[in-house]
Amino acid sequence: MxxxxxxxxxxxxxxxxxxxxxxxxxxxxxxxxxxxxxxxxxxxxxxxxxxxxxxxxxxxxxxxxxxxxxxxxxxxxxxxxxxxxxxxxxxxxxxxxxxxxxxxxxxxxxxxxxxxxxxxxxxxxxxxxxxxxxxxxxxxxxxxxxxxxxxxxxxxxxxxxxxxxxxxxxxxxxxxxxxxxxxxxxxxxxxxxxxxxxxxxxxxxxxxxxxxxxxxxxxxxxxxxxxxxxxxxxxxxxxxxxxxxxxxxxxxxxDPETLAVKTATRDALARRIAPEDFTPPGDRFGRVALRVALRQAARTNPSALLDRYRQTFDKTEEGAEGG
Known part of the structure; x- marks a missing residue:
């Protein structure tokens, strides 16, 4: 491109x-x-x-x-x-x-x-x-x-x-x-x-x-x-x-690292891994990538498990990290 x-x-x-x-x-x-x-x-x-x-x-x-x-x-x-x-x-x-x-x-x-x-x-x-x-x-x-x-x-x-x-x-x-x-x-x-x-x-x-x-x-x-x-x-x-x-x-x-976070998130949802068994990234941009991946999954493949992930990692009351 x-x-x-x-x-x-x-x-x-x-x-x-x-x-x-x-x-x-x-x-x-x-x-x-x-x-x-x-x-x-x-x-x-x-x-x-x-x-x-x-x-x-x-x-x-x-x-x-x-x-x-x-x-x-x-x-x-x-x-x-x-x-x-x-x-x-x-x-x-x-x-x-x-x-x-x-x-x-x-x-x-x-x-x-x-x-x-x-x-x-x-x-x-x-x-x-x-x-x-x-x-x-x-x-x-x-x-x-x-x-x-x-x-x-x-x-x-x-x-x-x-x-x-x-x-x-x-x-x-x-x-x-x-x-x-x-x-x-x-x-x-x-x-x-x-x-x-x-x-x-x-x-x-x-x-x-x-x-x-x-x-x-x-x-x-x-x-x-x-x-x-x-x-x-x-x-x-x-x-x-x-x-x-x-x-x-x-x-x-x-960035390959943030892309890897999104891939791991999609994989965890596909394998039906519980959110409490999923280890979130420890850095700021990794956490953003996780939350973006969950928001995108809500558009492409919604599920009850996804709702649990979002409640755990993308609580709406937190708003956008950094504005």
Missing amino acids: QLDTFLTDPEAGWSMGSFGAICEFHHVAGDPMPAAGPGCRMVTARGGIRLDRLEEVRPVAWEALSRDATRWQQGVSLCLPEGGYAMATRDVLTELGPDDGALRDTDRGAILFDLGLAQAQVDFCIRTNDPDLIAVLRGALGTSVFAPGCPAMPAILSRHPARIALSRIGRIEVYQKIGGPETGGASPIGPHTHLLPQLMRSGRTHSANTPIPAGWIPVAGLHPASAVSDPLGQPRAFDRARFDAFAALLDQWG
Whole structure:
């Protein structure tokens, strides 16, 4: 399976950024299919993505818990080695000049500004040809956009420029409005951005719930179609074809130890081993794999024995481990 094949899957989503500063690209049902460009790129009226250097990427397929005890989460983190992922890590607002790498020809004269978020694996930028916004930003160059009295962020939030995530493997561009009063307080469907200073201050490169191998750093993410959730995150009737498709990705790109936990769980259920005679894994990700396997078994092969396993190892009142 090649990563670029997912660019033409209307239910696959993509993300690029860090823990707290991220751009997401999704196709919106009913919109025209994204227009393919040279190389690995897709563009819509709402946003776009370009992927480079995929031959250097290590895909890591993973599953995690959902707060909804009938569902689980999944994804593929696109990782680079620790020595090859870092971006500029600017910590002040910086003008970068015309965006010659813009996905659309019409945007290549617009000015790119790095917001100076000091995130290791992404330069989080905005792009604009609005002369009034450019004047405000140029007046704030060299300062933090979060500094008291800095006019940059209020101007950005009111004028909704394009947001650009730049990483070592490409870029995602978002053209839609920034979530806020003009969008009903929520991010718009399709391409959108999240900027969460409290998460950025943690200094983490990724969520603790994502099992990234030592020595690797995620710089982007692929979000294949889910068997239990639609692209907006709402529950859907279980889809066996989507379930099997992601299982194939786990076999190709997943962690062998957590896959072994899922295999042992399915085997114990098939052999009708009592839950009190089953030894659960002792590590965090192993426990997650056990609980995910039980939730998946509830969709594929429910039984009274499975109910006992879930009561023992996946009590719904515990919620999702780590959120």
